[in-house]
Amino acid sequence: MWDFKEISDLVLEYKLALSVTLAMLILIVRRWVIKGIRRRAKRKAQDKRPVVNAIKNITNLSLVFFLLAIWSAELQHLALSIAAFVVGIVLATREYIQCFTGFLYVTSTRVFRVGDWVEVGDVCGEVVESDWLSLTLQEVYLPTYDYTGKTLNIPNNQLFTKPVRNLNFLKRYATHTFTITRNQTVNVFQFIERLHERAKKHCLHFRDVAIRYNSMIEHRLDVTIPGPDPTIRVTTSELGDTEVTITIFCPTEEAIEIEQKITSDFMAYWYATKSKAALPEPADDEVHRVNGAS
Structure with missing residues (x-):
């Protein structure tokens, strides 16, 4: 041994x-x-x-x-x-x-x-x-x-x-903020409430989950974050243009899609107001997708 x-x-x-x-x-x-x-x-x-x-x-x-x-x-x-x-x-x-x-x-x-x-x-x-x-x-x-x-x-x-x-x-939910800029030929306050209702409708299908996730983040980080309902703020730029800033708390993978829908609603309201026509009723989400596909 x-x-x-x-x-x-x-x-x-x-x-x-x-x-x-x-x-x-x-x-x-x-x-x-x-x-x-x-x-x-x-x-x-x-x-x-x-x-x-x-x-x-x-x-x-x-x-x-x-x-x-x-x-x-x-x-x-x-x-x-x-x-x-x-x-x-x-x-x-x-x-x-x-x-x-x-x-x-x-x-x-x-x-x-x-x-x-x-x-x-x-x-x-x-x-x-x-x-x-x-x-x-x-x-x-x-x-x-x-x-x-x-x-x-x-x-x-x-x-x-x-x-x-x-x-x-941010992997699941994000506080997504985007700004739409137009000239001042139209008073956006004439349709801002209707735009806000449309934004809320686009976020309705995940609102309950967003509320729970928002509360969890606030509790864990001990801070207050925007959401879950969309917020809209109207300001002016240095050149005198109207800026509409929209903030939504939404699933990360849907952020860009919802941004496009809200932008589409805004442009429809803006051009209708500029031409002094009756404000259109934007199509539902399903019609949005059909129009986008076409």
């Missing part, structure tokens, strides 16, 4: 082979586990990306820990031999240290998780993966709430220097 000293000597003698074998074993097991999790998530229609991301980070940390344990003596000698260059090494690896610190900060504070919508500086996207060095986002164009198809890799050190906003609530 081998004693502990013999095993230690054997490990020291075959460090390189042991390191390669251990790395391959950990990576193979990780790939097998992740593949099983993704297969089960696809079968149950569940989002397991946070679990997959956590497994990747844990296995990477374990691999580094074991490699450091195996090569600790060599690393110690190396550290002693380059003690005079420690300052230079720190300066050279400053960006990596900041990235790793940023990863620890995000992980400890739970600013976001995989699958959340976040805004870092002036870019916005859905978190796809977060590792020690960078944050990977699928870019989202906020004015239309659509994916652009671009993948963004943001170094973690920017999480310290730029504001990070969690926009996860």
Whole structure:
């Protein structure tokens, strides 16, 4: 039977082979586990990306820990031999240290998780993966709430220097604001009440869900947000044109569609008022869709 000293000597003698074998074993097991999790998530229609991301980070940390344990003596000698260059090494690896610190900060504070919508500086996207060095986002164009198809890799050190906003609530419901600008040949207050009723009708089919979601956001964030009923505000621009700003609290995927319907109603009322004709009764949502298709 081998004693502990013999095993230690054997490990020291075959460090390189042991390191390669251990790395391959950990990576193979990780790939097998992740593949099983993704297969089960696809079968149950569940989002397991946070679990997959956590497994990747844990296995990477374990691999580094074991490699450091195996090569600790060599690393110690190396550290002693380059003690005079420690300052230079720190300066050279400053960006990596900041990235790793940023990863620890995000992980400890739970600013976001995989699958959340976040805004870092002036870019916005859905978190796809977060590792020690960078944050990977699928870019989202906020004015239309659509994916652009671009993948963004943001170094973690920017999480310290730029504001990070969690926009996860926008994935389901958004406070969508848009402005319609026309000249002052028409007094929009003649039909603003009717336009408001039309806006409320377009939002009627999800009003109950919007009320609950609005209350949940206000309770969680401890703030008051507009909604769920539409609001309309009339102002003038610097050039003297009339600006009608409409705010709706609606499902994110329906925001642009509802904006187009309200804009269609506004234009119908505006031209009817300008020609001094009777205000039209805009078609129902079904007729809107038929007209749009034609």
